Amino acid sequence: MIKRKSEMTKMSILIEIMHGKKKIKDIARSVNITIQGVSEYVKLLKKEGYIDRNMNITQSGTEFVYKKIEELRNFVTSVMSDMKIISSTEAIAGEPIKKGERVGIFMENGYIYAYKKQSKSSGVASYDAYPGEDLNIENLEGIIDLTMGRITLVRLPSSREGGSRLINENDIKPLIDANIKKGAIGPVALVTLKKFGISIDFEYGVIRAAQEAAHRGFSSTIFVSSDLFKYAVEELERESPGLSKVTYRIVDLSNVHRIN
Structure with missing residues (x-):
């Protein structure tokens, strides 16, 4: 200081x-x-x-x-x-809203929605909107009630160590949840997830995408090989402009099995 x-x-x-x-x-x-x-x-x-x-x-x-x-x-x-210091924000109308009405602001599925009910954060509708239409909210008050997401970084064996061949479904299953975003950094991670039919949400700019998702309330599990692990951690530790730091944990599967 x-x-x-x-x-x-x-x-x-x-x-x-x-x-x-x-x-x-x-x-x-x-x-x-x-x-x-x-x-x-x-x-x-x-x-x-x-x-x-x-x-x-x-x-x-x-x-x-x-x-x-x-x-x-x-x-x-x-x-x-x-x-969350902002004077206006984009939102999606959750119900019919009239210009000048004070509406409550809620985070749903990673997007801001406006309803005609009380919330910790509220604002005034700039114009009429039907349900599902985009809407500008101004004169904001309060803070949007949002639980930050977390990131789980899963370390996989490198291709030199055997890569995806060393991972079985029982290793991966406990780390997969329908409500959690999945990301793959590098060939080993990509092949591992495809091997078990797991859909991939992030393939490019994975760490930044996971950080953005966390600020929208989504948690993510990112898979990365040992060779690229250091890079991923450095990206997580690096301060991103406009984003506060996201909590993350590490799960190490790089030494779970060995090729005989």
Whole structure:
């Protein structure tokens, strides 16, 4: 937290310098810290090569500012997503709705539906809509009642170890549920699921698709071989713009059976 505040202060001072301010007292007034504080930061910025001796911002300084602005934008986007801060939203009418009616908002099958009944989240219909029609809801209040989905990552043997040949139906059955999305990353996973007649929901952009599904209330089981497992975990751990982190668990089937 202290480091983040320091970085933001440096960014603020550099922005003031970019706008032509070179006097310490003017910068201090703009960023709302003491003259002594600005003076210390200026020394540091010169040492780091972000400004030159004439108080001009360098190329490195400009790149630093753009990088911090991008980080700040991603942080704000993430917080807004977590808090569901939106002024209007698309929805599907669950019953006949008239323009100007206040409606309750519900998540059903991964989509937002509007009904003329109470909900923790509500808004005003922008126009008339029949059941099943799309509808814009504005003047939103409250938070949509949604239970986040989870991701199960199933590690399979790599093709070098025997691949799909080592997996039998009893290994897979407990992991399959009609209400859970299924994804396959790589040939071993694809062949394994097809071998047992399991429908596949995600084949491309699998991790991102599972994360999106989790934010719509769906859980997913993703199958991946040992060779691609590290990649899948890295994707799950990586922050996705606009999405909060999804809880996941690992089931390891890579050593269940061996080829003799």
